[in-house]
Ligand code: 0A1
């Protein structure tokens with residue numbers, strides 16, 4: 001009934017074992033009777049033998065777990081217990097050749113469900129999460145995405161406590177069910193896989209709006225939230241309407257039902273879920289206004305609302321044949337939401353943010369023991385594969401197709417993909433084939449991007465012959481070995497490149513060079529003046545670029561590259577080189593100084609009035625400790641931290657007046673919510689952080705004033721972050737005041753937990769340990785766990801990776817406690833421990849000890865088992 005590992009180790013599921021389902025289900029009538037002791041589920045399945053799965057009769061096999069079977073009736077006959085086989089995770093029924101009707105009744109206890117998969121209670125409301133394999137915890141069913149059925153759902157519950165009863169599709173009827181109970185019936189006309197089923201029952205407020213599609217159909221938009229949260233839904237609603245319009249304009253895709261609903265829940269394992277017509281959101285990714293959410297939160301809400309909406313076509317209308325194809329919907333939908341956000345705000349800033357994320361989480365995954373291809377070959381627990389590789393690298397793969405085919409070619413490919421596959425469950429191969437066929441293109445070698453794990457290294461050097469007026473660029477690639485894939489083939493890499501004249505201007509305009517083998521040379525003609533190549537513009541391929549730029553070249557590109565990504569990248573590369581030299585010097589017990597070129601580049605960027613402020617804020621952010629750690633053979637945790645702090649102080653002091661003026665010029669501005677105002681705030685708060693780093697009392701006073709808890713949340717959090725490392729009573733009092741003001745607001749209180757957990761002061765681990773006893777700390781709420789524990793382990797490297805191993809021992813303890821309640825979240829929390837190879841010998845041993853401690857625990861979940869066993873392999 002549970003997911004624990006015993007007695008034998010769990011076996012992987014393999015892509016090569018895929019077989020079409022023996023039976024298809026055409027309709028499912030589901031009745032959920034929600035009562036305090038038990039929820040009774042009655043499922044009527046009308047199905048037939050699948051001709052694609054072979055000839056003759058075959059047993060009907062249904063997935064099902066964590067429920068009590070009450071009765072089975074097949075074609076009108078009630079089956080006795082010896083007429084079926086019931087195992088912990090499946091129900092096998094007699095053979096059927098043609099059509100059949102099956103009625104299965106079972107009972108479940110959502111009130112005991114702390115794993116938050118299937119049907120569960122969140123703050124007293126019933127809700128569901130069925131992706132990937134949660135539906136089998138609600139009823140017995142072929143719980144796989146290639147079985148698509150038309151659903152009718154009847155919900156019944158206590159009328160007073162659960163007045164709102166929702167499911168997918170359209171409302172059909174509702175009314176009194178007697179004894180103080182109500183019922184509602186919903187019908188979804190679109191066949192769907194079980195992972196897109198959703199049901200909600202609660203006492204919820206509804207905020208309603210409307211959208212008229214470009215063909216003139218009116219769609220009702222409803223957002224359901226706990227009472228009192230209505231004022232925080234406006235941003236999500238506006239974002240939804242923008243996303244609906246954008247998908248019509250850019251992809252010609254219109255919404256297909258008359259009703260689109262979103263429900264916010266406070267207990268949720270992930271960000272949000274695209275259930276057909278009834279998206280369910282983690283309240284953190286839906287409820288947002290200027291008083292309680294930062295600008296970054298607002299942008300994230302917009303992106304996630306769009307992401308889930310976009311899934312209606314890329315995921316729901318065309319879905320995945322099996323879970324190995326997850327990136328078919330996720331990579332493509334992430335790419336679509338990235339394009340949407342870029343169009344809504346700034347292409348340059350968006351790309352920088354996306355690349356920062358890709359490098360810090362996906363490159364790290366690709367270089368460690370859990371590395372896997374965008375389309376994995378096997379898994380033990382599919383929930384462990386909602387990864388940065390499937391999502392973010394998957395989006396990069398789609399982006400490369402977009403780069404190779406161009407926007408119009410990509411659109412032709414999308415049109416053909418929908419024309420061929422609407423209503424089907426398909427594979428990544430089908431997507432690539434549609435892109436090829438619509439464009440007469442050959443993407444055969446491109447398929448390697450779905451098959452091979454590991455981040456390729458791209459080396460570039462060049463020579464210029466002024467007399468021949470040419471510049472020759474040489475590109476070479478190598479793809480590193482990863483678990484189970486020792487040998488790799490070269491991948492097709494689109495490299496966007498241009499030549500910039502050292503005296504200014506573009507000497508050769510941008511071209512897309514395709515490196516389709518281990519190495520190649522490309523010659524630019526008519527280059528009559530000394531030039532510097534601008535390479536991998538827009539980060540046109542997810543690779544580690546090692547280019548032969550001198551530091552002077554980088555300093556030049558940091559000021560002159562007309563590609564925003566390239567400009568940012570040049571300064572990041574320059575800073576990375578200098579910071580790593582500083583760290584090395586500090587580790588050897590010597591003195592360290594920041595390269596003057598960085599100070600000059602910062603000075604120039606700070607003063608450059610032509611740069612948009614949001615982009616300036618990105619330029620002026622030094623690479624984070626995690627990225628610096630990844631950029632060297634061994635992550636020297638303490639030295640990297642010290643070097644970065646020293647660099648921040650150096651920049652703070654060297655440009656003190658610039659920071660102060662930039663801050664003061666913007667500090668009095670009224671806070672609007674448009675892109676430009678958000679950008680100015682980002683720049684202003686970057687300036688404040690450097691000014692505080694310079695150690696000015698006036699800066700601390702400005703931060704303390706800005707930290708007053710009733711200000712705009714972006715400003716308050718930025719000020720508190722700048723103060724949280726300072727061990728001084730007024731800074732501590734500011735954090736305490738924030739805590740007291742927002743104690744009863746869970747989403748804002750999470751920010752306080754995260755601020756406490758990410759302070760780099762030496763006593764932070766002790767603080768985090770003590771905060772587990774805070775009256776509002778609750779291990780059953782994933783947001784709270786992520787805010788306190790996750791922020792510490794992923795956002796505070798210098799304290800989590802303390803040399804004595806105390807951070808690791810703490811994490812092991814937390815993983816074990818959480819695994820009993822919520823295996824999915826426990827498995828995610830375990831991840832930082834598997835990256836032990838990146839560290840020095842002492843830390844390696846202590847991380848391994850922590851992993852072994854987890855592995856030795858009896859009754860571990862499959863989820864955590866898979867991660868720790870890969871970590872120890
Ligand atoms: N499909 C959702 C993500 C998601 C995946 C799994 C979940 O529960 C285990 C929940 C949500 C998305 O991409 O947004």
Ligand code: ZN
Pocket residue numbers: 307311329330333
């Ligand atoms: Zn998604």
